[in-house]
Each structure stands twice: as structure tokens, then as C-alpha cells.
Amino acid sequence: MKILSFDTSKSAGWAFFDTSRHVSSIKCGVLEFPAKASIEYCADQMGLKVTALIREHKPDFVIMETALKMSPGGTMATVVSCMLHGAVLATVGNFGLPWGTISSATWRKMFYGAGFKPPQKVTKLSKPDAKGRWEKVENLWKEAIVTQCEREGIVLPPKKAIAHNAGEAAAIAICWTRAEIHAGRYIPAFQGFLQNRNERQGAAA
16 A cells, blocks of 8 residues: 655655555655745645655555644744645545545654653753743654654655654654544545555464
């Protein structure tokens, strides 16, 4: 089965996974857009870039991380996320390809394992925050995904500033079985994908 996945943003990670092969065979990259380009232009270009990937890889199923309904980056970040997600899904829908979404919490638990904690960065504050804390603690998920992909043998783009986007797309592709299907017309196909996977695993046992 051929999976095409997206971690959608203005530096959108993508990955292609043929599930008949080892995860180290995953191909991945990042779709970038001009820094000062309008979000409307980026959405237009996203559709074109996704079209090219679909035509190149001919996936059976497309999965992407769930769109942010409220981003910690503010209103504009939320708008950007939703517009780019819409561009991807409209393009995929026009190809008639089954698709689904997966939350970051779901794929992280499946990819890293239950109880996994990413490395953290602790910054001392000059004054307490609104909750009275004198330290700011950040979960370094970018570092975590790069490290795990290296362990799995997944080759990421050499540009460190964006490599994590491709890495997260690769993880999403691996975790495709936990996708949420939003359009009922794709449920039979998705159930068939799961059934075929289970039968292959049973035959290999």
C-alpha cells in the first residue's frame, strides 16, 4: 500500500511510504514558499505542489496532521493552517483519493511509544509568569523527531531548520492506521486497507 502524508504549514513536510518496504525506504521532503508571499498565494501553490506529488507517487491513501483550530501562534497562524489544509484536501478530493487526518497526540503516542517524553529546554525567567513560575519549560519535539528518524534510518532533508517537518510527515505516514476518516465515501476503502494489512500480518506470523 502506498501512503502519502503531510505535516502542513508554510514549511510543509511530506512523505511517501510504500508499506511493503521497511520504514527506512520512506522518501520525504519539505514544500517551501516565499517568506513574504500572501497566504492566498501559498494556498494556490500548495495545491499545485500536492498535485505534482500525487502524480509522481500515485498513493492509495493520503493522511495529514489535523488542522489547528486554535494555534498558540495566534489568529494568523490558525488561518494559515486552515487555508493550507483546505488546499491539500481539496486537491486530494479532486483526485478521488481516500484521505484522513491524525492528531499530533495520536501519532506521537504511536510513533514514540506510550509514556515518551521529549527533551526539554528550561529557561530561567527574570520575573514570574502569570502562574507564578520562574522557569519556562519547552518540549523539544523538533529534536525528538529528527533523532527518532535517524534511529529508524529515515533520510531527512539536510537543511536542519526544516528537517523536522519532513520527519513528522514520515511519522504520520507510519501511523496511517489511526487515521480519522471525515468523508463517508472513503470509509469502505479505508476499512479495506486495514483488512488487507491485517491479513498480510497474519500470513507472516
